[in-house]
Amino acid sequence: MGITKTQMFTEKQNDLAQFFKVLGHPARVAILQYISNQNACICNDLVEEIGLAQATISQHLKELKTIGLLKGEVEGKSMCYCINIERWNAVQNQLNLFFNTTKSNCC
Amino acid sequence: MGITKTQMFTEKQNDLAQFFKVLGHPARVAILQYISNQNACICNDLVEEIGLAQATISQHLKELKTIGLLKGEVEGKSMCYCINIERWNAVQNQLNLFFNTTKSNCC
């Protein structure tokens, strides 16, 4: 089929996979790292910095915003994107919970 | 284009994204959780347990093996898959490093 059969998994499993998936693209990793390295909030220097087209960057930002890792505020004619630190920490905790509760029982 | 332009990112960014990506599918999350919940090492009860076709499960297992999170041993006519705990911990550390070094400077 090719479509992921989300209905056969739990909501938690789907949510967890969704976080991993959004972080699973190097452009989005790079965007998050770049934003975090600026003293001020950065808008679309990202286009120059990362080297993808404006439309592409905008799309990646949207995905990061959708899962709540970024928030954006209007700042003059540009947008000020920044990491939503509460959400950030919450996601980190979720991922760690997954790692910690999944242990080896092996061979 | 549709192809991810990996060459414009650092090796670390690509590696990190790769880990996230492999974990970014609910079937693979479910597989890891199921294996970790068994006392003994589990082979392909996964097919019954998860409800995807044998070929599909085998494919997911392969991806998890490729990034080293699972290791498999022959056990009679079946395979004993289990979590590679050293790798598991190493990946968890990598992800936490990413989360911890990416902080908010915002708005």
Place this chain on the structure above:
DNA sequence: ATATAATATCGTAATATTGCAATATGTAAA
């Protein structure tokens, strides 16, 4: 109001992923 700049959205092409049936391969028992 108009022009300019920044960002978002739309449409589309290229590529990747998911899933399965069919088949191949490997392993153990008869």
Place this chain on the structure above:
DNA sequence: TTTACATATTGCAATATTACGATATTATAT
């Protein structure tokens, strides 16, 4: 060696993702 079972691989169809040009939208300045 034949049979039976478990797993892996192949080939393919359906769907999803990535990327970008073109265009729309939004906001400020003139």
